[in-house]
Amino acid sequence: MDMLPVASNVAEPLTTARRIDHLIQAWTARGLHRRHAAVRGRPSLLSISIRSAVTSRRRQARCDEPSMALSTLDGALCVCCVVVPMPESQPRLPASGASASRPPPLPTAQMRLTSFDGSTSVEASTCRPDRGRHWAALAARGPLTIRGGGYSYAPASLGSESLHIDMRAWRGVVDFDRTTGILEVEAGMSLGEVHRLASPAGWHLPSQPGYPEITVGGCIAGDVHGKNQHLAGNFRHCVRAIDLWHPDHGVLHLTKGDDLFELTSGGLGLTGVILSAVLQLERLVSHTVVVTTSPIEDAVSTPLALRAGSASLFSYTWQNFTCRSRVGRGVVYGAEYSQEALCVQKDQRYTTLNPQKRGWPVNVMGYPTIAALNAVYELSQRFGGDRRPVGLLDFLFPAARKATYFKMFGRRGFHEAQALIPHLHAADYLGALAELARARRAPVALASCKLFSGASKFVRFDGEGIVVAVNAPRDDRGADFVANVHRLMLEHHGRPNLLKDSLLAADTVAASVCGVDDFRAALLDFDPARRFRSVLADRLGL
Amino acid sequence: MRSLVVGATAGLGRSLASHLAARGSNVVLAGRDEADLQRVASDVRARYGVSVEVVIADASVPIDLGTTLTRALAGGPIDVAMLPLGISIEGDSVDGDPKRAVELVTVNLLGTITASMAVANIMRTQGHGVIIGFSSIAATRGRARNAAYAAAKRGVESWFESLRSDLVGSGVGVAWYVLGYLATNLSYGQHLPLPAADVDRVASRIVRQIGSARGRQFAPSWWRIVAGLIRHLPFGVFRRLKT
Numbered sequence: 001m002d003m004l005p006v007a008s009n010v011a012e013p014l015t016t017a018r019r020i021d022h023l024i025q026a027w028t029a030r031g032l033h034r035r036h037a038a039v040r041g042r043p044s045l046l047s048i049s050i051r052s053a054v055t056s057r058r059r060q061a062r063c064d065e066p067s068m069a070l071s072t073l074d075g076a077l078c079v080c081c082v083v084v085p086m087p088e089s090q091p092r093l094p095a096s097g098a099s100a101s102r103p104p105p106l107p108t109a110q111m112r113l114t115s116f117d118g119s120t121s122v123e124a125s126t127c128r129p130d131r132g133r134h135w136a137a138l139a140a141r142g143p144l145t146i147r148g149g150g151y152s153y154a155p156a157s158l159g160s161e162s163l164h165i166d167m168r169a170w171r172g173v174v175d176f177d178r179t180t181g182i183l184e185v186e187a188g189m190s191l192g193e194v195h196r197l198a199s200p201a202g203w204h205l206p207s208q209p210g211y212p213e214i215t216v217g218g219c220i221a222g223d224v225h226g227k228n229q230h231l232a233g234n235f236r237h238c239v240r241a242i243d244l245w246h247p248d249h250g251v252l253h254l255t256k257g258d259d260l261f262e263l264t265s266g267g268l269g270l271t272g273v274i275l276s277a278v279l280q281l282e283r284l285v286s287h288t289v290v291v292t293t294s295p296i297e298d299a300v301s302t303p304l305a306l307r308a309g310s311a312s313l314f315s316y317t318w319q320n321f322t323c324r325s326r327v328g329r330g331v332v333y334g335a336e337y338s339q340e341a342l343c344v345q346k347d348q349r350y351t352t353l354n355p356q357k358r359g360w361p362v363n364v365m366g367y368p369t370i371a372a373l374n375a376v377y378e379l380s381q382r383f384g385g386d387r388r389p390v391g392l393l394d395f396l397f398p399a400a401r402k403a404t405y406f407k408m409f410g411r412r413g414f415h416e417a418q419a420l421i422p423h424l425h426a427a428d429y430l431g432a433l434a435e436l437a438r439a440r441r442a443p444v445a446l447a448s449c450k451l452f453s454g455a456s457k458f459v460r461f462d463g464e465g466i467v468v469a470v471n472a473p474r475d476d477r478g479a480d481f482v483a484n485v486h487r488l489m490l491e492h493h494g495r496p497n498l499l500k501d502s503l504l505a506a507d508t509v510a511a512s513v514c515g516v517d518d519f520r521a522a523l524l525d526f527d528p529a530r531r532f533r534s535v536l537a538d539r540l541g542l
Numbered sequence: 543m544r545s546l547v548v549g550a551t552a553g554l555g556r557s558l559a560s561h562l563a564a565r566g567s568n569v570v571l572a573g574r575d576e577a578d579l580q581r582v583a584s585d586v587r588a589r590y591g592v593s594v595e596v597v598i599a600d601a602s603v604p605i606d607l608g609t610t611l612t613r614a615l616a617g618g619p620i621d622v623a624m625l626p627l628g629i630s631i632e633g634d635s636v637d638g639d640p641k642r643a644v645e646l647v648t649v650n651l652l653g654t655i656t657a658s659m660a661v662a663n664i665m666r667t668q669g670h671g672v673i674i675g676f677s678s679i680a681a682t683r684g685r686a687r688n689a690a691y692a693a694a695k696r697g698v699e700s701w702f703e704s705l706r707s708d709l710v711g712s713g714v715g716v717a718w719y720v721l722g723y724l725a726t727n728l729s730y731g732q733h734l735p736l737p738a739a740d741v742d743r744v745a746s747r748i749v750r751q752i753g754s755a756r757g758r759q760f761a762p763s764w765w766r767i768v769a770g771l772i773r774h775l776p777f778g779v780f781r782r783l784k785t
Contacts, residue, residue: 104552105632109731128730130552132577169727172585186581197589 103133118413119502120155130169139247143533146269148215155535181281187217187274203281207232210399217274223266227314230451236265246272266460288338289395299328299434309334321444322371327434350400363410417485418469419494426466429492442481446471458519461497543567549627551578553726557745563590572597601653608656623661626676643690650694665714675718722765
């Protein structure tokens with residue numbers, strides 16, 4: 001073995017990848033199969049480029065994966081490559097103890113899959129891996145689309161001609177330290193199962209979306225948020241590490257701070273299959289939460305009302321955009337843990353929402369129904385008492401018992417537009433939105449705002465400001481309203497949530513999401529063949 | 543309590559292991575794929591805090607399976623043994639690949655026989671225990687499809703009848719479940735004429751009934767009616783069934 005300097009102070013990953021590639025090529029040509037190289041630079045960046053170069057060289061040279069040991073030595077990153085020509089090349093797979101026996105079959109099924117908002121439907125080929133050796137069968141397939149619970153509104157887990165990997169059988173617990181609250185689970189585990197496991201031990205996920213059948217892997221890929229985003233941040237903040245499988249790179253262990261970790265968190269499932277994740281849970285203070293409500297007089301006063309409740313466990317609004325006067329009036333919800341003794345919520349049942357069979361036969365959400373429902377709901381919230389105790393399940397998963405709401409839109413589904421508006425423009429935006437809803441008698445079935453805090457990168461939905469979400473039925477009137485919402489969002493420097501809005505056009509995203517180009521370039525750098533696809537990514541040109 | 547599950551890597555076996563542990567039983571997990579078994583072991587351990595032993599045993603070499611289990615179980619008494627081991631093959635028909643048919647019968651029938659012999663010997667000596675085997679609705683009546691699978695499962699039923707007779711008065715209980723369609727990877731993507739049962743529900747019921755169920759059982763129980771109908775259909779009608 002000898003040490004060969006490749007480069008010093010290299011920060012550009014492609015250059016490093018090319019240099020490593022040339023080096024391995026030279027070693028192979030000279031019949032030198034065991035060599036060391038020392039590379040200087042940021043280890044996380046270099047490890048990706050080195051893996052990429054090594055994998056690509058292996059494919060071209062029909063070599064077995066060069067075994068690699070990455071370590072730091074005197075401030076340099078060392079890579080040890082052992083390149084051995086083999087008749088067949090196989091990427092590293094999840095460890096298996098029975099390589100000699102015949103692998104268990106991985107059957108596929110043909111089924112019609114529909115996005116949660118009803119916008120997209122595909123005739124899909126799906127499979128459900130539940131054994132380590134199933135990944136070997138998938139390595140040769142492509143393109144691939146990953147599915148968790150299938151609850152992303154936009155078609156992020158649908159592919160037009162992909163094999164869909166249903167992750168829900170990959171849902172075991174890897175480890176759970178009940179004293180530190182560090183939980184490692186397989187990515188197909190649902191949030192409800194995490195709750196059932198963690199809450200008796202006095203822990204909960206600090207950040208999570210509102211429906212319990214959503215999977216952990218889906219939460220990471222979407223970098224989703226809860227109603228307490230301004231305090232807990234997006235989901236990635238509670239993720240310490242992930243294991244990612246890619247057909248060309250094998251299994252990669254990524255920790256917070258790695259470039260690929262950053263790309264995968266909110267990467268819309270385009271970097272590979274998240275196999276497992278290490279989560280840092282938060283101490284549960286009580287199993288009961290007291291929810292408080294206070295009135296909002298109109299849309300423009302929303303930011304002030306939200307900021308007034310910003311110290312609360314969560315802070316979000318429900319607002320009526322179908323009333324004739326003071327459009328946008330409603331309530332702001334806050335919450336605090338009950339100081340009473342711990343009492344586990346008895347009724348843990350909720351209605352399962354099947355995204356494939358969601359709607360009633362007809363859409364009952366016309367403008368008159370929506371206006372009437374909004375009026376009744378507003379009365380119940382404004383005058384139904386300003387403090388009420390809520391069980392933990394209802395607090396963590398507010399959508400769990402609201403399945404009827406989604407069913408009422410019928411089989412065509414609904415539109416949602418969700419945008420993050422900077423604080424500076426939030427009041428103006430909400431005023432303009434209220435005027436738009438009033439002037440067009442827009443069928444706004446739901447309007448809700450929440451505080452946001454964080455920094456955005458790539459295509460993640462994150463940043464400082466106020467998030468405004470609106471729902472409308474999936475019809476021409478709803479589509480026209482959402483198109484105008486997009487226009488207002490651009491005028492007020494907003495950032496759209498790609499996972500929620502199926503009507504977003506590629507040019508709207510290009511104009512409003514500043515990290516799109518970086519995201520596309522980083523994806524191509526890691527996975528030039530782009531093995532993972534989705535209808536959403538294809539439509540937005542990601 | 544200490545329970546053995548042979549074939550615990552996935553599907554029903556994995557779920558049985560989980561439900562046994564949920565009732566506080568320490569578990570011994572046996573199977574072929576070490577990585578998958580370790581995954582199940584971690585899951586069971588982390589969820590229920592019970593002691594989990596992992597035994598790598600290959601049912602395609604039945605004699606070795608028996609000796610491996612005998613050795614692994616020597617550490618203490620064993621109260622329950624569940625044997626949901628089995629494989630299925632593509633093209634399982636009379637004109638299929640003989641090698642694969644032999645492989646299937648070896649695992650599904652001979653593996654079950656040697657595993658249950660090993661367990662029965664231990665339980666007879668200790669004077670208590672329950673052995674539970676698993677057959678299939680496919681074994682009710684032979685068809686052109688799943689020919690070797692059905693034959694092996696019919697053999698399992700016959701073997702468990704013998705086992706039950708042999709162990710009368712020994713303190714060891716014997717039961718075998720005829721399983722209907724289960725929502726596992728074995729049935730994934732198939733257009734089945736009757737609904738596939740949720741594996742967790744079936745496993746939960748089997749574990750609940752450990753103390754009471756003896757002899758032949760059906761899971762889900764309504765498959766007893768289906769089996770009765772199938773058995774009495776005229777041959778000319780039965781052979782035309784597409785299922």
